[in-house]
Amino acid sequence: MADTNPPATLGIRHVALKVSDLERSERFYTGALGYRVEWRPDRDNVYLTRDADNLALHRDPAAGRGALDHFGIVLKRPEDVDAWAAHLKAHGVSTLKDPKTHRDGARSFYAQDPDGIIVQFLYHPPISG
Numbered sequence: 001m002a003d004t005n006p007p008a009t010l011g012i013r014h015v016a017l018k019v020s021d022l023e024r025s026e027r028f029y030t031g032a033l034g035y036r037v038e039w040r041p042d043r044d045n046v047y048l049t050r051d052a053d054n055l056a057l058h059r060d061p062a063a064g065r066g067a068l069d070h071f072g073i074v075l076k077r078p079e080d081v082d083a084w085a086a087h088l089k090a091h092g093v094s095t096l097k098d099p100k101t102h103r104d105g106a107r108s109f110y111a112q113d114p115d116g117i118i119v120q121f122l123y124h125p126p127i128s129g
Contacts, residue, residue, distance in 0.1 A: 010052070011074060011127060012071065012072070013052055013053055013054060014053070014054040014055070014056070015053075015054075015055055015056070015071050016055075016056035016057075016058060017055070017056065017057055017058065017063075017068075017113075017115070017117060018058050018059075018060035018063040019057050019058070019059065019060065019063055019113075019114070019115050020059075020060065020061055020062070020063045020064060020115055021114065021115075022043075022044065022045075022046065022057055022058075022059040024114045025057050025113060025114055025115060026046055026048070026057060028093075028113050028114050029048055029055060029057070029113070030048065031091060032087075032088055032091035032092075032093050033050065033073075033088075033119075034050055035048035035049060035050040035053075035055060036048065036049060036050065038054070043059075044058065044059040045057070045058050045059065053073070063115060064115060064116065068117060068118075070110065070117070070118035070119065070120050071117075071118075071119060071120070072108075072119075072120040072121070072122045073119060073120070073121050073122065074122055074123075074124065074127055074128055075121060075122060075123045075128060076123070076128055076129065077123060077128070078101070078107040078123045080121075080123060081099045081107045081108060081109060081121055081122070081123050082099050084109075084121045085098065085099050085109050085121070088111050093111050093112075094111070094112075095109050095110060095111050096109075096110040096111060096112055096118065097109055097110045104124075104125075105125050106122060106123060106124040106125065107122075107123045108120050108121060108122040108123065108124075109121055
């Protein structure tokens with residue numbers, strides 16, 4: 001079998017989350033994070049967009065802290081990390097870890113959505129620019 005490389009990707013652009021309270025989660029993602037409703041096919045599902053991202057929220061009353069560790073939102077510049085941290089704090093969202101520059105030159109912080117899902121805001125030189 002020939003050794004082939006698949007085409008380059010554009011990164012994670014779609015994430016689907018099961019959430020216990022759809023309305024609460026929609027308020028978090030549209031309010032504090034600035035997503036907008038793209039499509040609401042029924043009362044148990046909503047699809048949100050922001051920039052090149054697509055986020056699906058699916059109502060599941062049994063949902064809670066699951067196996068997902070976190071997902072990341074990639075930012076263009078290191079200073080954008082600090083701006084997002086300040087923005088979230090202004091919206092009453094506490095950060096789990098404050099912005100930090102890592103050994104590899106990346107800069108990030110972590111926040112948590114209403115269901116306990118961790119969202120990392122990340123500047124990572126190989127993929128941010």
